Amino acid sequence: MTTLLETKGLGKSFGRFAANADIDFSVAQGELRAVIGPNGAGKTTFFNMLSGTTAATSGTIYFKGDDITRLSGTRRVHLGIAKAFQTANIYPEQTVRQNCRLAALAHTQGTFALEILRRSDRLTDVDTLAERAIEQLELSSVAGVRSGDLAHGDKKRLDIAIALATEPEILLLDEPVAGMSRDEARKTEALVRKLASSMTVLIIEHDMDLIMGISDSITVLEAGRVLASGTPAEIRANQRVQDAYLGGHSEAEIDG
Amino acid sequence: MTGATRGSDVRFALLTSIVLAVFPFAFHAIDGYAGLATQILIVSIASIGFNLLLGYTGLLSYGHAMFYGGGGYVAAILLIRLMPDHPNLWLAVIGATLAATILALLVGALAVRLYGIYFALLTLAFAQMVFFIVEQAKDWTSGDDGLQSFPNALLPLGPYNVDLGTALPSVPLGPFGNLADIKLWYIFAALVLFCVLLLMRALTRSQFGEVLTAIRENEERSSLVGFNAAAYRLAAFAISGALTGLSGSLRALYDGTVAVESLGIDRSGSFVIYTIVGGVQALFGPVVGSAVIMYLESVLSAHISYWRLVEGVIFVAVIIFLPAGIVGTLSERFSGRAKSRALLVQTVRADSGK
Numbered sequence: 001m002t003t004l005l006e007t008k009g010l011g012k013s014f015g016r017f018a019a020n021a022d023i024d025f026s027v028a029q030g031e032l033r034a035v036i037g038p039n040g041a042g043k044t045t046f047f048n049m050l051s052g053t054t055a056a057t058s059g060t061i062y063f064k065g066d067d068i069t070r071l072s073g074t075r076r077v078h079l080g081i082a083k084a085f086q087t088a089n090i091y092p093e094q095t096v097r098q099n100c101r102l103a104a105l106a107h108t109q110g111t112f113a114l115e116i117l118r119r120s121d122r123l124t125d126v127d128t129l130a131e132r133a134i135e136q137l138e139l140s141s142v143a144g145v146r147s148g149d150l151a152h153g154d155k156k157r158l159d160i161a162i163a164l165a166t167e168p169e170i171l172l173l174d175e176p177v178a179g180m181s182r183d184e185a186r187k188t189e190a191l192v193r194k195l196a197s198s199m200t201v202l203i204i205e206h207d208m209d210l211i212m213g214i215s216d217s218i219t220v221l222e223a224g225r226v227l228a229s230g231t232p233a234e235i236r237a238n239q240r241v242q243d244a245y246l247g248g249h250s251e252a253e254i255d256g
Numbered sequence: 257m258t259g260a261t262r263g264s265d266v267r268f269a270l271l272t273s274i275v276l277a278v279f280p281f282a283f284h285a286i287d288g289y290a291g292l293a294t295q296i297l298i299v300s301i302a303s304i305g306f307n308l309l310l311g312y313t314g315l316l317s318y319g320h321a322m323f324y325g326g327g328g329y330v331a332a333i334l335l336i337r338l339m340p341d342h343p344n345l346w347l348a349v350i351g352a353t354l355a356a357t358i359l360a361l362l363v364g365a366l367a368v369r370l371y372g373i374y375f376a377l378l379t380l381a382f383a384q385m386v387f388f389i390v391e392q393a394k395d396w397t398s399g400d401d402g403l404q405s406f407p408n409a410l411l412p413l414g415p416y417n418v419d420l421g422t423a424l425p426s427v428p429l430g431p432f433g434n435l436a437d438i439k440l441w442y443i444f445a446a447l448v449l450f451c452v453l454l455l456m457r458a459l460t461r462s463q464f465g466e467v468l469t470a471i472r473e474n475e476e477r478s479s480l481v482g483f484n485a486a487a488y489r490l491a492a493f494a495i496s497g498a499l500t501g502l503s504g505s506l507r508a509l510y511d512g513t514v515a516v517e518s519l520g521i522d523r524s525g526s527f528v529i530y531t532i533v534g535g536v537q538a539l540f541g542p543v544v545g546s547a548v549i550m551y552l553e554s555v556l557s558a559h560i561s562y563w564r565l566v567e568g569v570i571f572v573a574v575i576i577f578l579p580a581g582i583v584g585t586l587s588e589r590f591s592g593r594a595k596s597r598a599l600l601v602q603t604v605r606a607d608s609g610k
Contacts, residue, residue: 120466
């Protein structure tokens with residue numbers, strides 16, 4: 001398998017506090033990788049450095065072998081790195097369809113286009129991309145709804161649909177089921193599983209059932225550093241992970 | 257484009273032409289004089305440009321006088337220095353508009369990365385610098401005296417050189433005055449305003465306008481779907497500056513004089529007032545706001561010495577009671593939607609974010 005996204009010695013310091021340090025990390029094409037760790041382990045900081053919203057203070061990020069450490073988040077989206085946020089980040093005044101159309105429009109037109117006379121409603125590839133994202137996240141029934149009026153779970157799924165409409169090669173999901181009801185979470189889990197069959201997915205999540213169930217491999221962060229990496233079975237069996245993550249609780253508890 | 261939108265395009269063009277044709281005569285009936293009608297149309301172009309920033313981009317500029325007065329000075333200087341014998345109105349206006357666009361690109365390159373009060377203060381600071389430079393460059397600008405008696409620019413149209421100061425033939429119209437009150441200047445200003453309105457209408461419905469609105473609503477998301485937010489804001493700032501420069505140059509040529517006050521802080525503030533009173537995000541808002549305030553100023557300042565106070569009270573009253581402005585409130589009433597209610601709030605929020 002080829003490496004899609006890789007970091008070497010990646011670090012982020014806020015003054016003297018190191019939120020991330022010395023992270024060597026790599027994701028293979030097609031993999032579904034989870035990043036877990038206790039609160040404050042630096043998962044979100046790590047994600048933000050990958051998506052380009054936070055600048056790394058040390059180390060390097062490679063995408064398909066190219067150094068992208070200094071590229072803006074906007075540029076990275078066009079390379080194929082898309083992110084769904086922990087708190088649904090959508091256009092609340094727009095319909096679900098328009099939310100996805102905007103993302104698809106960015107993908108097809110590029111970072112800037114001085115199209116001050118032409119309307120976008122005849123761009124069929126934009127509509128195609130948007131509709132596909134809406135279908136994939138099972139939002140068709142609410143496509144015409146003002147997205148600010150959606151239920152929490154639908155907003156989170158819309159955020160993923162927005163990311164998807166940019167046709168990413170790798171999708172970064174920051175706690176996709178956080179705050180969802182059990183049913184919503186299961187539905188989203190099934191959707192993520194389906195997405196992962198056609199693209200690379202990197203996921204931060206607290207829901208251990210979900211992580212252990214769907215991940216190909218897991219990276220555990222603690223205090224901003226990589227504590228362990230491996231398959232779900234290896235991570236479950238790892239004594240250091242148990243100590244750090246749950247303060248030495250039994251395997252059964254990690255499991256469920 | 258569907259039949260429905262083409263129908264609405266035709267309706268828009270027709271209604272706008274009728275209103276512009278009737279305006280100076282109706283205006284006469286309420287004591288407005290034809291010259292003021294012309295000035296209102298000209299200044300409206302600047303207010304429309306200003307609103308592209310405030311209403312559609314969510315940026316409050318407090319320095320638009322630099323483009324307005326700048327346009328006026330550039331047009332006057334071009335006529336005095338380059339075309340004393342064959343003063344060409346097209347060249348003066350196009351030159352001034354280009355100069356304003358370049359100035360906007362330069363200032364915007366620094367300003368569009370700032371938000372809210374910082375953006376307003378930086379634009380204000382640049383406008384004050386331009387004011388100071390123009391005031392000091394006495395050889396070119398006559399300093400505090402301003403530029404007067406520059407060549408009367410003619411409008412080359414095919415084989416003719418049209419003097420826009422020419423009045424229409426005399427036809428008495430009762431309470432609506434006389435056709436001869438209208439000079440060709442009014443028709444020219446109306447045509448330019450009409451084109452600017454068509455342009456803005458297309459722009460706000462265009463792909464560019466769509467992205468601009470998206471960035472105003474959620475910049476973080478817009479950046480992370482792949483839009484270069486700073487580039488969009490810079491483009492909006494440049495178009496806004498260009499329209500304001502166009503307006504300022506027309507005003508200088510119409511008045512036959514340009515003064516440093518056209519670069520001043522009061523001038524910058526007037527665009528804020530016109531736009532908010534008329535209604536942000538409404539295409540005709542800035543036009544109506546300019547007309548109402550300029551008319552009241554003309555009528556009231558003749559009788560009372562505290563016009564500025566009255567203007568301030570109107571401004572405050574509109575912000576509190578009609579946050580969508582005159583046009584926004586009216587269109588709410590007619591369409592039954594309360595959509596624009598949140599618009600000013602949204603604009604201000606976007607403006608103070610980050």
